[in-house]
Amino acid sequence: AAATALAVGGGLLLAAWRWLRDSARAGAAVSMRGKTVIITGANSGLGRAAAAELLRMRARVIMGCRDRARAERAAREIRAEVGERPEAEGGGELVVRELDLASLRSVRAFCHRVLQEEPRLDVLINNAGIFQCPYMKTEDGFEMQFGVNHLGHFLLTNLLLGLLKNSAPSRIVVVSSKLYKYGEINFEDLNSEMSYNKSFCYSRSKLANILFARELARRLEGTGVTVNSLHPGIVRTNLGRYVNIPLLAKPLFNLVSWAFFKTPLEGAQTSIYLASSPDVEGVSGKYFGDCKEEELLPKAMDDLVARKLWDISEVMVGLLK
Numbered sequence: 001a002a003a004t005a006l007a008v009g010g011g012l013l014l015a016a017w018r019w020l021r022d023s024a025r026a027g028a029a030v031s032m033r034g035k036t037v038i039i040t041g042a043n044s045g046l047g048r049a050a051a052a053e054l055l056r057m058r059a060r061v062i063m064g065c066r067d068r069a070r071a072e073r074a075a076r077e078i079r080a081e082v083g084e085r086p087e088a089e090g091g092g093e094l095v096v097r098e099l100d101l102a103s104l105r106s107v108r109a110f111c112h113r114v115l116q117e118e119p120r121l122d123v124l125i126n127n128a129g130i131f132q133c134p135y136m137k138t139e140d141g142f143e144m145q146f147g148v149n150h151l152g153h154f155l156l157t158n159l160l161l162g163l164l165k166n167s168a169p170s171r172i173v174v175v176s177s178k179l180y181k182y183g184e185i186n187f188e189d190l191n192s193e194m195s196y197n198k199s200f201c202y203s204r205s206k207l208a209n210i211l212f213a214r215e216l217a218r219r220l221e222g223t224g225v226t227v228n229s230l231h232p233g234i235v236r237t238n239l240g241r242y243v244n245i246p247l248l249a250k251p252l253f254n255l256v257s258w259a260f261f262k263t264p265l266e267g268a269q270t271s272i273y274l275a276s277s278p279d280v281e282g283v284s285g286k287y288f289g290d291c292k293e294e295e296l297l298p299k300a301m302d303d304l305v306a307r308k309l310w311d312i313s314e315v316m317v318g319l320l321k
Contacts, residue, residue, distance in 0.1 A: 030276045032059035032092070036121050036167075037275060038114070038160070040064045040099060040153065041128025043074040046175065046232055049268035050125060050275070051094065052078045057276060058092040062118075064099035064110060064128070064156075071096045101128055101152030102138040104317055111159035120167040123275045124160060126153040126209070127175045132198040142316070143192040149205035154212060155317040161225070168224025169281065172216065173274045176209040178231045178289070181297055183207035185305055187312065207300060208309060210287060215306040217285030226284035228274050232267035233289065 037054050041047040042063035051061050055078060065071035075094050082092075097113065100106035114121070129149045138147035157172060164170045183203030188194075192201055213229040220227060273291040274280055287296050299305070314320040 030057055032057040032276055035123065036060045036062065036118055037123040037125065038062045038064055038121060039125045039127055040101065043067065043071040045264050046268045046271065047127040048074055048078065049264040050127065050271045052082055053268065053272050054275065055092040055094050056082045060093040062095045062097055064097055066100040068096065068098050101148045102144065104140050104155055107152055107155050108159065111156060114160065115163060118163065121160060121163045121170065122167055123171045123173065124157060124164060125173045125271055125275060126157065127271065132202050134198065135196045143201060145201045145205045146190060150208040150212065151313060151317055154313045157216065158319060164225050165223050170225050171275060172225065172227040173271055174209050174213040174227065174229040175271060176229045176231055177206040179203045180206040180210055180300060185309055187308065210296065210300045211306040211309050214285055214301065215310045226282065228280065228284060228286050228288060230270045230274060230288040232270060233262050
């Protein structure tokens with residue numbers, strides 16, 4: 001009986017704690033009316049949660065997603081949750097556009113359409129990612145994690161820079177990970193053709209995200225466009241679909257993840273904060289976690305490596321011949 005009471009009491013306390021965490025929203029009092037936001041990978045996880053919140057804040061949200069059918073389904077669900085109102089009545093708008101970051105052709109087509117149709121772009125959230133997948137290559141022959149997490153977003157951002165500058169003050173938000181700490185930029189094998197470790201390559205792509213954001217912030221000084229990177233923490237999403245958990249361990253893993261991992265809404269709070277909060281107006285080149293600035297390891301602040309990575313990335317995606 002005592003054990004049962006303890007378990008029930010602990011469960012109630014844990015549920016209350018989770019409810020309090022879920023109820024906190026970074027942009028609850030901010031209006032994004034009249035602003036256009038692009039979110040990559042917005043049909044699930046962090047991206048979906050950010051899309052719903054920014055729509056609730058009355059933004060025009062463009063969901064850039066690889067699977068159009070899944071994205072349309074997610075958009076219908078978000079509209080039902082938020083209660084989308086016509087833009088003419090002061091509501092936001094949710095738009096689905098096809099974007100496959102594993103294809104430079106798709107990235108270029110997406111950006112071409114945005115530049116043709118959108119008069120402004122206030123926020124770009126580079127959110128989509130792939131995590132610890134088996135060795136695969138993108139359409140253009142890049143190792144999948146480096147190709148999607150870094151190179152696809154590198155090209156996307158560069159092609160949209162003109163519109164972001166014309167819409168200034170505007171913001172670029174780059175979703176990285178604390179796991180950047182275990183990555184190294186090996187210029188001799190960026191495509192992992194000599195060796196491949198799925199964990200190391202994910203960490204390398206996330207370190208590349210931070211170095212990219214740092215170098216881009218330097219290049220955009222004085223333009224009114226800010227760039228910041230972030231880590232969302234450990235979040236319960238489908239990002240870990242390639243991680244194999246033994247069948248017998250799954251019940252325990254599910255319990256632990258429910259108790260201690262962030263929900264997608266919780267994990268998206270720093271993205272929403274950097275996209276909307278007046279507190280970070282004009283702040284650029286920083287790294288955030290839980291809506292607060294955090295320190296980086298020296299390797300993530302190496303400007304020489306950041307510039308060399310930028311130069312090589314330009315060639316890899318075809319911006320320079």
